Amino acid sequence: MQIFDIYLLEALINGILLGGVLALLALGLNLIFGVIDVVWICYAELIMIGMYAIYFLFTVYHLPFPLAALIAVAAVGALGALLHYLVIEPLLNAAPINQLLATGGVLFFLQSAATVAFGIDFRNAGIRLPVLNVAEMYISYARLLAFGAALVAMVVVYLFLTRTYIGTAIRAIAQDRQIMPLMGVDSRRVYFVTSAVGGALAGLAATLLVLQYDVHPFVGLSFGPITFMICVLGGLGNMIGGFVAAFIFAEIISLGGLYSDLEWGYVLAFAFFIVMMFVRPQGLLARRS
Amino acid sequence: MLELKSVGAGYSAFQALFDISLDVRHGEAVAVIGPNGAGKTTLMRVISGLIRPQKGAIAFEGRDLALTPAHRIVELGIAHVPENRRLFARMTVEDNLRMGAFMPAARARFRQRLDFVFDLFPRLRERRDQIAGTMSGGEQQMCAIGRALMSEPKLLLLDEPSAGLAPVIVQQVFDLVRRIRSGGLTVLIVEQNVQQVLKVVDRAYLLEAGGIRTAGTSAELLESKSIREAYLGV
Ligand SMILES: Nc1ncnc2c1ncn2[C@@H]1O[C@H](COP(=O)(O)OP(=O)(O)O)[C@@H](O)[C@H]1O
Ligand SMILES: [Mg+2]
Numbered sequence: 249m250q251i252f253d254i255y256l257l258e259a260l261i262n263g264i265l266l267g268g269v270l271a272l273l274a275l276g277l278n279l280i281f282g283v284i285d286v287v288w289i290c291y292a293e294l295i296m297i298g299m300y301a302i303y304f305l306f307t308v309y310h311l312p313f314p315l316a317a318l319i320a321v322a323a324v325g326a327l328g329a330l331l332h333y334l335v336i337e338p339l340l341n342a343a344p345i346n347q348l349l350a351t352g353g354v355l356f357f358l359q360s361a362a363t364v365a366f367g368i369d370f371r372n373a374g375i376r377l378p379v380l381n382v383a384e385m386y387i388s389y390a391r392l393l394a395f396g397a398a399l400v401a402m403v404v405v406y407l408f409l410t411r412t413y414i415g416t417a418i419r420a421i422a423q424d425r426q427i428m429p430l431m432g433v434d435s436r437r438v439y440f441v442t443s444a445v446g447g448a449l450a451g452l453a454a455t456l457l458v459l460q461y462d463v464h465p466f467v468g469l470s471f472g473p474i475t476f477m478i479c480v481l482g483g484l485g486n487m488i489g490g491f492v493a494a495f496i497f498a499e500i501i502s503l504g505g506l507y508s509d510l511e512w513g514y515v516l517a518f519a520f521f522i523v524m525m526f527v528r529p530q531g532l533l534a535r536r537s
Numbered sequence: 538m539l540e541l542k543s544v545g546a547g548y549s550a551f552q553a554l555f556d557i558s559l560d561v562r563h564g565e566a567v568a569v570i571g572p573n574g575a576g577k578t579t580l581m582r583v584i585s586g587l588i589r590p591q592k593g594a595i596a597f598e599g600r601d602l603a604l605t606p607a608h609r610i611v612e613l614g615i616a617h618v619p620e621n622r623r624l625f626a627r628m629t630v631e632d633n634l635r636m637g638a639f640m641p642a643a644r645a646r647f648r649q650r651l652d653f654v655f656d657l658f659p660r661l662r663e664r665r666d667q668i669a670g671t672m673s674g675g676e677q678q679m680c681a682i683g684r685a686l687m688s689e690p691k692l693l694l695l696d697e698p699s700a701g702l703a704p705v706i707v708q709q710v711f712d713l714v715r716r717i718r719s720g721g722l723t724v725l726i727v728e729q730n731v732q733q734v735l736k737v738v739d740r741a742y743l744l745e746a747g748g749i750r751t752a753g754t755s756a757e758l759l760e761s762k763s764i765r766e767a768y769l770g771v
Contacts, residue, residue, distance in 0.1 A: 413639055420625045420636050429586055429607035430617045432640035432688065 255506060258385040263502030265387075267495035268395035269456055273475040274482065274490035275402060276449035282422040282485035283442045286336050286347050290355035292472030294331075294447060297358060298324040298454025299373075299463040300366060307373045321451035328447015329440055337439070355468070362465035370462040377459060394456035401452055402491075405445070418442055422485065474514075477521045483531030493532055497521075538563045538598060538723055539584070539615075539692060545592035546583040553579040555747045557593070561692065566714070566724040568734045568755075570768060571744035577727040578620050580744065581696045584725070585617035586610040597692070612640050614691035618698060620727075622681040626670030630661055630680055633669050637687030646689065654683040657716070675706035682713070693717065695726040699733070711737050731768040735759050 277291050288294075298320045305316035335354060339347050377389040409415040417433050418441070428435045453471075461467060478497055482489030497517050505513030524532075539561040547553040553576045561567045569577050582588045584595065586607030595602040597613055605613065616637075625633050634654060638647050655662035658679040664672060669680055678698055685693060695714070699707040707730065714737050718724055728734035735741060735755040743751040743764065751761065758764050 413635065413644060416628075416632055416635050417639060419628060419632070423625045423627055424623055426587070427619055427623050430611060430619065430685075431636045432608050432611040432643075433636075434606070434608045 254384055256503075258387070259502045259506045260499070261385065261387060262391065263499035264495065265391040265395040265498075266502060267498030268398040269391075269453070270474065270478055270498050271491045271494035272398035272401055272449065272456070273453050273471060274478040274494050275405060275487060276446045276453070277475055277479050278482070278485055278487045278490045279405075279418075279442060279449070280446040281479070282487065283418050284332075284336065284340075284439050285344075285485075286339075287351065287476075287484070288331070288446070289348060289351040289472075290331075290358060290468075291446075291450060292468030292470075292475060293355050293358040293362075294324050294327055294450040295454045295457065295471060296362060296463070296465065296468045297327060298451040299458045299461075299467065300362065300371075301451075302455060302458045303371050303373050303463050306375075307371075313375070317452075317455040320455055321448050324451030324454065325444045325448030328450065329444040331447070332440060332443035336443070337436070355472075359465050359468070366465065368465060370464045372462045373458045375459055388460070390459040394459060397452070397456055401449065405449070408445070414438065414441055474517070477518070481521060481524055481532055486531065489532050538565075539725070540596045541584070541593065542595075543593035544583060544590050544595060546579060546588055546590045548579075548588070552591070553747050554583065557744075557749060559742055559749065559752075561723060561725050564721065564723055565740065566718050566726065566738040568738040568741035569725065569727045569744055570729075570731050570734065570741055571750075573729075575744045576747040577744055578696055579747075581617060581619075581694050581725075581727060585615055585694060587617075611688050611690070612642065614689075615694065616685035616688050616690035616692070617694040618681050618685045618696060620696040620700070622677050624669045624677055624681055624684070626668070628669060629666050630669055630672075631665045633680055633684050634661075634665075634687050637684035640688060643688045647687075650687045650689060654686055657686070657713075658683055674702050675709065678702065678706075678710060679713075682717075686717075690722070692723045692725065695724065697727055697729060699728065699730050707733070731764070 277288060280286065280288050301320040301323055302316050305311045305319055306313050331354065335350050336347065339350055377393070380387045380389055380392070409419055417428070417431070417438050420431070421428055421433070421435060421438050425435060457471070461470070474497065478493045479490050482491070482493035500517045500520055501510070501513035503513070504516035541557055541559045544557040545552060545555055557580065569580060571577055579588065583590050584602070586602065586605065590603050597615060600613060602610060625636065634651060635647070638644055638650055643650060660676055661679055661683055664676065669677060672680065682695070682698065699710045702710065711733050714724060714726065718737070726734060726738065735758060738755055740752070740754050741758050742749050743758070751758070751764070753761070
């Protein structure tokens, strides 16, 4: 019984660590949706590009990791802004289904482009961080680091949204976009900044995920669906809902995987999602009607 | 100060305003009255740039507003308190006021403007951290007017500020318009409450079916037989 409790505790802790990273993923997507009212279906593919960026900068060109990470964050941020400028802005007044299809097109474009450019090999950034042994539990240092960085990033985003004018405008525009000109706000600029921030968050997520996962053109499929489910469960565009839902999903995955392997945790999480869609289709903390 | 010449405007295929000519002089308070659907709100929107004129010219202190991007019009000194207040209901009072001071010139003077608005509405000072949508209708209206005043405007556009408020609060709103005026601000106000508004403004325009039917000083309109019958119920 003693040994079982330790496994349970270890799974709980790992669930919390996973939750932090999932919450970061959900935050970027929710930010974009809440402000621009567009779902970036290709969000996880931006992360994939970021992971390749770090792989090449750090593993192939031997830049120091912090510098490689910084460049990746900036580059994916620029990619987010570019995505907005080239794809979203021309479709702002189009039907939502067309916007969805367009970002879906970007998803396949990025996957194929990565396949052509980098091949389908799994590449490992070759960063071996130690596994900590605390009170007979095994806690991965990479996960701990990812969790800590995700929390710091979320606090920074929170401060940005609450303490700066542009951040306040980002929250305001999600509530009433029509009257923004009366405040002297150029909505197009706010969308652009939001897209860059959303992209930068994807870049940061890439930095944290590359510590734990191999890079390949389809790696986005490992994070994309779960991120969407978290956002939908939390209420699309609701950042606090997304935060809570991320930890619920992470614990289901982690505790569900306790009895057999981790894949079962995912099966349980998806099943939970389907049930919740019947029970609370509007999300845990409903916001939009 | 503000001059509209033969302005036509509307919504995609639907034209709501026809050949509107109107002027507001510096320091004046002017009302626009008229029945529901006459185009009063559309008129305010075309002045503040929320919709663009299809015909005619709009000038503010010699500048062509039709050529000014909508988000730059507030920088020229026009603040618009929209119909139904349109507060950011899930943000605090202070965040709402901060949005009113978004443009660079107002940001630099945020503290002073905040003090000015709080002195005008002591209620808002007490409620600065409250979520705007949870306040009473009267308090929300004060917040909406306060938000517009944060930009230190020269011309204030008020669209039915007394709509949906209790009679005591309506009285406060009109007192406030009087006070704002005496501070030197020029006011253009849309009101359903014709009797009351004519007591605080110098002149008024009667808008019907998208066109100006009559214009005159408050005294003239209060005596006009047609206005008395149609809008004052006497
Ligand atoms: N957003 C809109 N889209 C289409 N038509 C509108 C819109 N807003 C108002 N209208 C129409 O324009 C006309 C004038 O409306 P409005 O300016 O709101 O009048 P008022 O403020 O005097 O009640 C009405 O016939 C109304 O139906
Ligand atoms: Mg109206």
